[in-house]
Amino acid sequence: MKIRLLTILPAVLFAGLALFPYVSSGSDDGGLVTLRGAPIPESVTDSENALKKPIESLPMERDFTQQPPLVSHAVDNYPVTKNFNKCMDCHSWERYREAKATKVSQTHFKTSEGQDLANISPRRYFCLQCHVPQVDARPLVPNDYERAKSTR
């Protein structure tokens, strides 16, 4: 085991070095930068493709029955880390009434082995894996997707 660790360690360190410029992108004055750290001119950020604000609305309609509902608010200030899940401050069964939010679905308490837990199941912990906010943007790739008949 020890020998194995020693053989992969240089590879891990090297990968870390290679990724460093990407991980540390962000300019000193808080402005937008590219992945390599070059500043993005104002004219670009102001253009039609500018970063748009997430839609804030009432819950959005679903396009098919099994769809994870789209997040109808911004999520920038709601971190989900290993030890803390801000989403559950409003979406837990304890808090949803006060927050006037939808409570997490009952399905979110079931483990992958089918056991029912008292709290959110680990496989449903990272909410943004499935639930995403929306912006009113032109689709990057044109498509003719139509809502499932059952949800029309």
Ligand code: HEC
């Ligand atoms: C400060 C309270 C609060 C926090 C924190 C919060 N939400 Fe919400 N959320 C709401 C409220 C209120 C609604 C319903 C009204 C609305 O759409 O704005 C909602 C709606 C939603 C919906 C739509 C539900 C439906 O039935 O269509 C989803 C999905 C959602 N939130 C996911 C999240 C996720 C994921 C996070 C964490 C990244 C999060 N929320 C954090 C208050 C919150």
Ligand code: HEC
């Ligand atoms: C693996 C994907 C996945 C993850 C992770 C996940 N969800 Fe869901 N969520 C779904 C799906 C699919 C549905 C719709 C079907 C259902 O109710 O299970 C849903 C439904 C919901 C609903 C609507 C419930 C209702 O009664 O209409 C809310 C609110 C919600 N999720 C919040 C959350 C929050 C908060 C988290 C993180 C703690 C989370 N979800 C994590 C897939 C996921």
